[in-house]
Structures are given as C-alpha cells and as structure tokens.
Amino acid sequence: MDSFELNKLLGGLLGAAFVVFSIGIVSDSIFASPAPEKPGFEVVAAEPEEGGAADEGPSVEPIAVRLASADASAGEAVFKKCVACHTAENGGANKVGPNLWNIVNRPIASHEGFSYSGGMTEFSEDHSVHWDYEHLDHFLEGPRNYVKGTAMAFAGVKRPEERANLIAYLRTLSDDPAPLPEVEEPEAAEAATGEDPAAAQEAAPEGEQPAAEEPAANGDDASTDAPAETQETAPEAEEPAAQ
Template sequence: MDSFTLNKAAGAVLMVLILTMGVGIVSDIIFQPTIPGKPGYEIVVASAEDATSEVTPEPDIVPISERLLAASASDGEGVARKCAACHAFEKGGANKVGPGLWNVLGNQPGTHDGFGYSSAMVAYGEENGEWTYEGLDNFLAAPRNYIDGTSMSFAGLRKPEERADLIAYMREQSDSPLPLPEVEAAAPVEEAPAPADEAPAATE
C-alpha cells in the first residue's frame, strides 16, 4: 500500500472523529438538560388548618322524642326483619342468638328470662334500670360503641329515621306500651335590647 492510500485512510478516520465530536457538541447545545436546584419531587402536604376547613360538620341528630312523632311502626316492622335471625319480637317468642324482644321498652336490660347476657349488658341494666327510648336509640345506632363488651355483633342502624321506625314498632310489641317521651320545648328567643340612644315608645 502506497503513502497516498494511507493518507486517505487516515484522513477518513480523522473526518469521522471530527464529525462524531461535532454531533455530540451540537446535541448537547440543542438538548441541554434542566437540572433542578432541589433534586427529587416535592410532596405538598395539606396543613391541618386546610384539612379542617374542607370538612363538612355532621348535622345534629334530631332527638328520638321528636323523631318518634313522625315514625312509622309499619315501616319499623320491615326494619325488624333485619333482626329476625337473632331475635323474636312476638309475645312468648323463644330466645335465639339474642333474647326475645317482646315488651323490651321499660324493662331492665340483661334480665330476660332464660338468656345468658354478657356481663357488660347486665352491668348496664343494673346501672340504668330500664330501656329508655333514648338509651335504645343510642344502642341501636352502634351497639358495641354504646355498651363496651356487649356480645351483640350487629353493626347498628346508621339512619336515625330507621331507628325511630324500629323503636316505634318495638313499642307496640307490649301489653302496656311505654308512654312516648315528652318533646322538649324550644328555648325562648330573647329579644335584643333597644339601643341606648333610642327614645322609648310613647304610652297612652
């Protein structure tokens, strides 16, 4: 191979190297990466104040004494079907997984004949004396929250109107239904005092 051919080969290799370096420099200029000042992703956590401002407060539950005025015992009979697997509502009904519920309102919790209650239910009955409308309403809403240690596994009835219907039905399952609770009268609204610079009204 003569010197001219070697020079051409060397020139070709040099040209390839120069082109490769040029392409690399140009690509770095065109596609220059943006390096953040702080690496990683910033996770924004809402403050307690922001979280609280977005929470809608639960409305106050109407007292059971007022809900019973609009309650339907016939609708409550339908609600009672949810409990029929564990309880009998009719007079003389046998104990099942739970005690019979005939004449339960006004009677002491934990005392139905022939049923083995939890110690928590017996203690509740000894402390409170009898099932009241309010006590039964609270218990049906969340049994295990209201009486810690009860053996009743039912999760509860979350709808206040549904509980009122059931209690209205349970009230009728008695030879002498417990009188309905009195509805508390609303507190009178006090009138704002007249401004000090306002002249009193003339009297005849």
C-alpha cells in the same frame, strides 16, 4: 483469536464506555436542576383549633323528635331483620338473643333465662340502666360500637328514620306501651319571651308606635308661667296726678 485482536476488542469497549460516561457528565452539567431554597407552593395543613370537635357529618334529630312522626307499621317491616335472633310475642322463647316483649324501659340484661355477655352485663351497671328511647336509638345504630364486648353481631340500622320506626314498633310490644318522650321546645321560642321591649317597639309598625307622654296640665294660663324676673322688672303703672 490472537492477542492483537483481543486488544482491539478491549480497546473498543473501553472507548465506548468512556464516551458514554463523558456524555453523562456533560448532560448532567447542562441540564442540572438544583432544588430551590423555597418551594414555589408551600402547602400548610390546617390543624383543628384546640378543643374543636371533628366534623361529625350532618346532625341527627333527637329520637324524641323522630318518634313524633315515626311509623310503627314501617318499623314492623324493619323488624324482619331481627326475627332470626329475637322473638316479639308475649312469653316468646329466647333465641340467639332475648325475647323483646316489653323491651322499652326494661332494665338492661335482665330478661329471665337468657345468658348475657360480659360486656352487656357491665353496661347495665347491675340492671340500673334501662332500655329507654335514647339507649335503644344509640344501640340499634351500632351495637358493638355502643356496648363494648357485646355478643350481638348485628351491624345496626344506620338510617335515623328507620331506627325511629323500629323503636316505635318495639314500643307496641307491650300491654301498656311506654309514653312517648316529650319534645323540647325550640330555643327560638324561649328567646322570643325575653325580647327587648325597645327592639319590639322599633320593629312595630309605624301606626302602632305608642304616643309620647305629654306633661300634665297645671290649669294655669300660659301667661302666668312667665318668669318672675319679667314680672318684677315690669314698670309700675303711673298714678294719676292729684287734682
């Protein structure tokens, strides 16, 4: 290829590049879309109020309330999740976990012959903390979340009703089962005892409204109650003329 042909080829390439570049500049100027000074939709993330609690989902009834209607037989079926690591009979051997006979109200990390993890031993506060119903409920929901450092790998029983049934079954693992916790009276009942008498009177049926108190009778005729001024200003009876 001679120099003339090479020049034509290079010129064509340069010309094509110039045309493409020019078209890009023109199109940018025509279809330019500058960013607005203020967005059309301003999205403001709502921040929780100071001291406000995060959404914790549906509230769970206290264990005392759930135990009142718990089914120990159903809890025995739930306990099948635990038999790989625990025994339940009196005098049963320790396995991966300690024997659970008489577990309710037993001091934490106190079963003889079992080597507890450092996290469980620390949680027990030198065996001063007991496995009462509240501690059992929270621990069985998520052992590692409740007792940091425990060696128990069980994921937990997430459904509150199942936990109550399981705890009701654990309560039966004793010659003298621990008493069930007392259920606190609803606050509404307490509020009713301090009801405003005036409000109660307004709410009472019309026929039961107390009668208005009448003034005590003084035994005098109504005419004697006339003002003294009227009696004093009354004209005296005229005396008959002397005959």
